[in-house]
Amino acid sequence: MRDGTVRIGILGAGVVGGGLYQILQKNAEHIERVAEVSIEVAAICDVDWERPRDFSVPTALRTTDAYEIINDPDIDIIVETIGGSDVALEYVTAAIRAGKSVVTPNKEMIAHHGNQILPLAAQYGVDIQFEGSVGGVIPVLRSLKESLASAQIDQIIGIVNGTTNYILTEMTEAGAQFTEVLAAARREGYAEADPTADIEGIDAANKLAILAALAFGTRVRVEEIYREGISQITPTDIDYARQMGYVIKLLAIGARNGDQLELRVHPALLPVQHPLAAVRGVFNAIFISGPECGEVMLYGQGAGALPTGTAVAGDVIDCARNIVHDSRGRTPCRCEGEASVRPVGEIETSAYVRMCVADQPGVLGRIATLLGHEGVSIESVIQRPAGNDVADIVWVMHKGPERHLQAALCAIKELDVVEQICSVIRVVDE
């Protein structure tokens, strides 16, 4: 810090970098008061300054060379808003080694490389903050690290991907097919040009890895998170779920189970009374529970320039305060050991199963016998004619080990009267 001003350098003049820049300009006086220091954007790096943007950056602040910023001794904090795990990781590592505090909303990098970056920041006595990496503006990481620091967290359930929540909401409210809504979402700019990471739950798994590490105090390998996306969800399933009092949501679930953690991202039937069921459109929410804190839900915009920019600006202010008070590095990673993750087959779940069968005497009984043989208990069943001597049967099973259901479904699939097992979707009702 020089002349009573903390200087920041922003790497990446995209949506979030731009949101941060605008917030720091617009709310400068207020920010100076709460940060107890003036915060100045000293430079912004981007590889393409010709790209159209809805904010402008004075030419004097622009550079295309990240190392000009990283190696500038007058810059105290580096904000990385490039995204991805390649150059972002290189720059963040270099910034820490140069003695700068780092702020990043980069969920992919933190989820995959946090185990390396956070100890490095502790070694160099600098801060690394990443509130914007999960849930956009929602202050969930700081809540876990600070407000809920004394509490044992038993379970965390998140709607942490706005694109998939928007698609499922539109499918529910307009009765549209997945592909139609996805195409509309891309036209409206809600979905990425390549929406694979969102649709397949990859983005949500990255966010769950970060949430679980903070909630359960242990390192989490993203690769160990069980993951299913939403591309197989149909309006038919959404409609059956509605008739039974459920909505379908893509959930990121982390839970303690003895010495192990259950970590999974998948679509699930959620009772309409659950607070997360009311989270519509691109909004995100995280539901946390534990014996001391009870049930806590945090809700807000999970993406976008100003919401995510607000989370990033909060981290910048925190880093600036630590510079002013000479207390950098006071909140290092406190994760211990590596999580032991329960295999998904061992997890106790309840499931919704829809199958298409021949509408003949004895079919329901034969299927029920196979379920019973594998120890799967039926909670409810609905049968509807589907034309041409075919019927739809929708089962909801009682909670039990997932491997029992999978074994039963393997046997049921082989029955000559079963045309197809159309859908298997877990039910989350605790």
Ligand code: HSE
């Ligand atoms: N692709 C993410 C989403 C953006 O749809 O929620 C925020 O991480």
